[in-house]
Amino acid sequence: MWISNQVGKQMKLKAALMLAGAVLAAQVQASGIEQFKAFVTSTHAAKGDFIQRQLKVVDGQPKLSKQTSGTFSFSRPGKFIWLYQTPYLLLQADGDKLFMYDKDLNQVTIKSLGTALSSSPAAILFGSNDLEKNFTIKDVGQKDGMDWLQATPKDKDSTFALISIGMADGVPREMDLRDTFNQTTIILLQNLEKNPALKADQFKFTVPAGADVFNPDQPKAR
Numbered sequence: 001m002w003i004s005n006q007v008g009k010q011m012k013l014k015a016a017l018m019l020a021g022a023v024l025a026a027q028v029q030a031s032g033i034e035q036f037k038a039f040v041t042s043t044h045a046a047k048g049d050f051i052q053r054q055l056k057v058v059d060g061q062p063k064l065s066k067q068t069s070g071t072f073s074f075s076r077p078g079k080f081i082w083l084y085q086t087p088y089l090l091l092q093a094d095g096d097k098l099f100m101y102d103k104d105l106n107q108v109t110i111k112s113l114g115t116a117l118s119s120s121p122a123a124i125l126f127g128s129n130d131l132e133k134n135f136t137i138k139d140v141g142q143k144d145g146m147d148w149l150q151a152t153p154k155d156k157d158s159t160f161a162l163i164s165i166g167m168a169d170g171v172p173r174e175m176d177l178r179d180t181f182n183q184t185t186i187i188l189l190q191n192l193e194k195n196p197a198l199k200a201d202q203f204k205f206t207v208p209a210g211a212d213v214f215n216p217d218q219p220k221a222r
Contacts, residue, residue, distance in 0.1 A: 076126065
């Protein structure tokens, strides 16, 4: 009886280990698209830090031309704060409008969020869950320890030609943005926290005192 019990326990342990191994293998083998879709589905809000690098081609080779950093937070759909620390530049959306505040110029530009997002990189992280409405997406394999997918805007008037997203451990770690002039911007996402507690009015924008306001979407008075 004792031997039978021991054999039964060993078989159960072996089965449990095999199941755990299968689950781990499935997680490891998840494609970039699978990871990204799971992230979008499970993440209604997030916050973190970013480093943004702009490259330019010199003698046929990409060279770093500018680097900035800052913080971000978002709540789907269409609410986000993207803050560049130096020079200070704030991009903030309240779900209806996008506000761009240049502190040095003390100037605010207001745009309709629908036209500002659509096929932009911001739509990927901050927009609705329907990524394939505005982008054609495909897996492109592994590189630098990340699983990559590419998103091509369906809107031919988009300023971006191709957006590549690197996924690791189920969260986006890097976005490479190639514009229609073949210039590349790399955004590294760091310290990303999923579904943090965010204040209800956090994304409400208040125009700074004395700032000039430009609203190109607003009809001009006759």
